[in-house]
Amino acid sequence: MLWLNLRSTNMRMRLIITNSSVCKKVLGTIGIGGAGYLYLKVWLPLTGIGIPCVFHEVTGLYCPGCGITRSLGAMLRLDIHDAFRYNMLIFILAPLYLVYMVAVKKDWVNTKNVLLYSMLGLTISFGILRNIPLFSWMEPTSLI
Structure with missing residues (x-):
């Protein structure tokens, strides 16, 4: 079971994922999306080295x-x-x-x-x- 607590100033959310295959897919999607975002917003502007x-x-x-x-x-x-x-x-x-x-x-x-x-x-x-x-x-x- 995976618990993600997301806290902001006005709200608190809990995401509960019980299925391990769903958990892996969600974490994989977040990981790939995060890596892509970092590549496009951090790596490319800093280095100018693209694919x-x-x-x-x-x-x-x-x-x-x-x-x-x-x-x-x-x-x-x-x-x-x-x-x-x-x-x-x-x-x-x-x-x-x-x-x-x-x-x-x-x-x-x-x-x-x-x-x-x-x-x-x-x-x-x-x-x-x-x-x-x-x-x-x-x-x-x-x-x-």
């Missing part, structure tokens, strides 16, 4: 994931416009993924298959289109 895209370094092309780190940083600053400019694919895939997770939980086989292949097709299409000059507006914006 390079190996695909872009080798080929000179943008992969579907190029700009996601900058996009997440912009979302933490609540700058949705810049977040969308860095990588718009996550704004399309995130709601589809949530529906996909519901379909998995409810065991909607046809729905989850359609969503899975749709997300795969969107990701591949986005990766191809953002490297065609006609669709240069899909490229992640520069840091300048």
Whole structure:
């Protein structure tokens, strides 16, 4: 059993988790989220050393994931416009993924298959289109 006491000036909350697998998931999510937050809000501003895209370094092309780190940083600053400019694919895939997770939980086989292949097709299409000059507006914006 895990007890978390969260105290503030006006309220006191207790979160009780009795299932150990749920406890591990909650703590894992908090840990990964906390590490990501520290990376985006502390490490990047202090060092300026980000995660390079190996695909872009080798080929000179943008992969579907190029700009996601900058996009997440912009979302933490609540700058949705810049977040969308860095990588718009996550704004399309995130709601589809949530529906996909519901379909998995409810065991909607046809729905989850359609969503899975749709997300795969969107990701591949986005990766191809953002490297065609006609669709240069899909490229992640520069840091300048």
